[in-house]
Amino acid sequence: MLHDLFPPGVQHALDLAGIFVFALAGALLAVRKNFDVFGIAVLALVTALGGGLFRDLCIGAVPPAAFSELSFFVTPLLAAALVFFLHPEVQRINRAINVCDAAGLGLFCVSGTTKAYEYGLGLTSSAALGVATAVGGGVLRDVLANEVPSLLRDREMYAVPAVVGASMIALFISFEVLNALTTALAIVTTFVLRILAMQFHWRAPLAWNRRSSVAEEP
Amino acid sequence: MLHDLFPPGVQHALDLAGIFVFALAGALLAVRKNFDVFGIAVLALVTALGGGLFRDLCIGAVPPAAFSELSFFVTPLLAAALVFFLHPEVQRINRAINVCDAAGLGLFCVSGTTKAYEYGLGLTSSAALGVATAVGGGVLRDVLANEVPSLLRDREMYAVPAVVGASMIALFISFEVLNALTTALAIVTTFVLRILAMQFHWRAPLAWNRRSSVAEEP
């Protein structure tokens, strides 16, 4: 989606890699929730494609890439099949998946921001949609699995690296320095921030409780 | 929505019948959850129209049929009123409703696939949107009722007949043999598969658990 920034083949491979790891995360949650094979496939699809679908509907890019690009649709099904047959093995490499997921986060927030801007949105809105592209699939996955979205609750700062990456792209655009190098810089920054947040257990703050926070929760 | 395949009056009556039984199922869940009269109406509307609404947004058919066709909007409200006043009677004919629901499933997956193809989507995407049309309303209903969508979890193979029916339509289109007869064949196949799945309690598989599946669920 980063037209003219990377060779088309590179872009497409990066997109598919992001979709694949996001789909793995969705399929693994489905297995944990004891969903059947169809539930595994749906959660893989929703996690991988939900964020981009939301962005495409908001910018008027219909049909969304999820439906116009066959490989975007097939890749999550492959990830679901892999998890279906091999899930204990896949879970064992959870650490590796988290690293891939961080890379997917960087790629999606950057490509989402760029695509929204190409469709005529303002810089702030483009960055907001970039973040939504990166985290939206995970939110939809948690809603379908009937859990509070981990994004809202677990204080893991999952979104902060995406906000940083999307804001960098918006700044690069406004200063007219968006190119393959600066794009790669935003992706890498997002990726590294996410890895650091996981490594050092950075925690997002709760609301400032003047009185005890326990009193708020009956 | 199956333009030129059936006489318009027949199509419209079939669409309304599908909408009506889907709305009954939504309203009955609302009663079971002790929702008030407004909750019953909303769940009837969402169950009956949610799948088609999602499809129409994805293919760019705005305003969606749910809003441009008054009878599509009024029919779920009638179903909600029926359940509101007569729900023990409606529940007693649960078996009949399941049969109607199977018919609705067949009709919606076929009309959804056809409409998506008419709007220029590829065959695989059209079939996927056909399945989404058929099962999407039920998923939205369960999400609003704060339950894990039965589609993902209950192993009842609700989606498999829809996948078969939508795939048949996609194949008929690619072999250029889509007509009233083959369309009816896809609807009937979906319907019969769904009835058989209910009758013989076919179960979708869970993920292959090399170790005990219990260990996965803390």
Added chain:
Amino acid sequence: MLHDLFPPGVQHALDLAGIFVFALAGALLAVRKNFDVFGIAVLALVTALGGGLFRDLCIGAVPPAAFSELSFFVTPLLAAALVFFLHPEVQRINRAINVCDAAGLGLFCVSGTTKAYEYGLGLTSSAALGVATAVGGGVLRDVLANEVPSLLRDREMYAVPAVVGASMIALFISFEVLNALTTALAIVTTFVLRILAMQFHWRAPLAWNRRSSVAEEP
């Protein structure tokens, strides 16, 4: 959004006021659920902008106002910051917030109906989308917080005033008497009905249970 009915500055101020109080309600729920700072911001944004976003997607107004109007996006973030730092104080003025929320309900159902009609929808559909504009954000908020939407369950007649207000606008349009005065009348009627419903604890009916309603709930 009520083009030509009010001076643009007045309209915009009213829109922002409605967005602000809806965002406060969303942020307060996030604090009650112990969400982190990002969860507070997301719930404020979703509550304030979700209803209008749904309406804009359905009528084909892309990019939605939530993304094309920067002040619509920034206002919920300000409300979230206020709640983040001052939430015990904000909760203490809960009564005042409920009054503002009633005003927001009136404004949103009216502006939603008008905008949908301007985009070519029928009167019934426009009124339905007006109601969806007014209550949709709250439903999305509750879904994300993993609660049954209070709209469907708590019998508080939250939606009834919105239905009345949206229907009044539809009637005014069909009789060609929509102007600043009648629009204000619809807003005030919605507002007063909502205040009365809260004051006198009007309750929406549950389904008519011929047998005991307890028997339905295992």
